[in-house]
Amino acid sequence: MRQPSRTDPLFVAVESAAITRAHVAGLVAGRIAAVRVPGLLPAARCHAITAALADAEMDRYDESRVFPVVAKFGPAINDHRDGGDLRDDYWEAARAAEKGWSTLGLPDAPRELCLAAFRAAWPDVAPGRRHRREMHVGIVREINAGLQVHFDDAVREYAGRLLDAEVVAQLAFNIYVRVPPVGGETVLWRRRWQPDDEDLRIPGGYGYHESVADGAQSLTLRPALGEGFLFDPRHYHTVRPATDGRRISIGCFVGLTDDGRLALWS
Structure with missing residues (x-):
């Protein structure tokens, strides 16, 4: 793989005791890569x-499109x-x-856990609305075998608007x-989708061959128990397989959104 000859000093991950307004603004503006x-x-x-x-009935992503298998709840x-x-x-x-x-007997639903992470950071945060209906917030995912290299961008993936308000920047949490x-x-790469990337799309899948990010600066971040992680998913990214566990x-x-709110969805 060709390595970048120069690196962007802004493409870094920062640590904090909480997500702040400056973090959200910094990610949107490209001043940081992840929080x-x-x-x-x-x-x-x-x-x-x-x-x-362990007592919940887990579902799976559509296996005709998402492989390796990813279990989910929601x-x-x-x-x-x-x-x-x-x-x-x-x-x-x-x-x-x-x-x-x-029915699981837990005090907080995934929706509340996600919303709570942003309430101190932004004056107006709520589930996104589509045709005035609140979107679901909070998906549980078990990713053991890894993910294909991909990006997430509702503006490109949905022909009109996904939400009633216009989404001007998208993050993942x-x-x-x-x-x-x-x-x-x-693994997060400092590279976004370009039209010629379609030549490297995996047939039948949602993602791309990893060579799509050749030469791009990258960050590799190992998750820790209880950690919150916020980044811009419009950059190519992936999850490496879990060797054990x-x-x-x-x-x-x-x-x-274009009216200055944070809208969450899953």
């Missing part, structure tokens, strides 16, 4: 969540995307997930509630 919040959730709460999930919008639109069965999956989570002893790193996170997308 890490160690101990956002105490270890005891992480253990309680993963223990409760809807993922791209499993309900059709021709640049969001199918109605997304709302059915959201209701089923919320009902299923309510995860809280790690179980981490493997080896592997499971997130399980990698479970709760996450959502975060959109800065």
